[in-house]
Amino acid sequence: MKRICLLLTMVLSVTPLVFNGCSDKKVKIGLLMDSYEQERWERDRDYFIKHATELGAEVMVEVSEGSAAKQFDQAEKLLREKADILVIVPVDLNKTASIVALAHRYNAKVLSYDRLIKDCDLDFYISFDNIEVGALQAEYLAKVCPEGNYAVIGGAVTDNNAALIKLGQMEVLEPLIEKGDIKIVYDQFSEKWSEDNGYYHMIECLKKHSDIDAVLAANDALANGAAKALEEKSLLGKVYLTGQDAELEACQRIIAGTQSMTVYKPIEAIAYKAAEIAVKLATESTFDEVHLAVNNGKKMVPSLLLPAMVVNKETLKLTVVADGYLKENKIFE
Numbered sequence: 001m002k003r004i005c006l007l008l009t010m011v012l013s014v015t016p017l018v019f020n021g022c023s024d025k026k027v028k029i030g031l032l033m034d035s036y037e038q039e040r041w042e043r044d045r046d047y048f049i050k051h052a053t054e055l056g057a058e059v060m061v062e063v064s065e066g067s068a069a070k071q072f073d074q075a076e077k078l079l080r081e082k083a084d085i086l087v088i089v090p091v092d093l094n095k096t097a098s099i100v101a102l103a104h105r106y107n108a109k110v111l112s113y114d115r116l117i118k119d120c121d122l123d124f125y126i127s128f129d130n131i132e133v134g135a136l137q138a139e140y141l142a143k144v145c146p147e148g149n150y151a152v153i154g155g156a157v158t159d160n161n162a163a164l165i166k167l168g169q170m171e172v173l174e175p176l177i178e179k180g181d182i183k184i185v186y187d188q189f190s191e192k193w194s195e196d197n198g199y200y201h202m203i204e205c206l207k208k209h210s211d212i213d214a215v216l217a218a219n220d221a222l223a224n225g226a227a228k229a230l231e232e233k234s235l236l237g238k239v240y241l242t243g244q245d246a247e248l249e250a251c252q253r254i255i256a257g258t259q260s261m262t263v264y265k266p267i268e269a270i271a272y273k274a275a276e277i278a279v280k281l282a283t284e285s286t287f288d289e290v291h292l293a294v295n296n297g298k299k300m301v302p303s304l305l306l307p308a309m310v311v312n313k314e315t316l317k318l319t320v321v322a323d324g325y326l327k328e329n330k331i332f333e
Contacts, residue, residue, distance in 0.1 A: 031086075044089075047268045048275050068091040090112065141260070223250055
């Protein structure tokens, strides 16, 4: 699959990250969360703390409840408490750049977790391949619904991942749109990755387009809201619906036949790897080899992007259940 050259630069080496230097210093990590509104984020926090603690680090956690201003104040508090590195799930891709600048004034480093912080001297970025996430969603829909009217409900405008997912989706769909096989009748980003936003956008779409065939919802929270709106119009199960994050409710809908698929991003894998990199960034001066860099608008940021996978009826047990992410009895209860 093609990649967007202005966004990603691949280096041919696939060698692992190598850090120089060593230290017996006990690392203090400031973990700045956006919110716990989505099901996954408490898992990220818990896995990160568990592995960072195993590595001998101390983790101080703050959650900003979706407020960029509050996240800045929390970052300043953690830096005054001698955090060596901030691991940030940014509330706002642009505003969080001020936290990076602040951290560097305190001689602390910043790792951007899952969401890219734009236009700043960011030290490291770890996420999933979000262009691929969007492509997986669109490829699945294009296979099961190769013709018809599509609604696209995008992620939060404050999150760079939403734009990357959209790029992946359109990379797949544009040839079908140009052929006239697929028509995008509704296409909006959301204010937040929330059920309320998904419901709102689905209602707005159905006011003008009741003949919808497929809904490309960027994540499961948005899909939750879209599903409720579709159910009110007796369309649930008649319209193809995507998601992302493999939330329990979404997986239950997949079994029931009212959601077509979701995308599973192994949370334990990203949290553990982020903990390892955070400790190394805080204690070791340089690293020699990185196999990926991502353009954040100011620099090519050393990065690690992890793979994601499709979850549908056929693969559910082989992915989220086999990985221990969800309990089989919970999904099928």
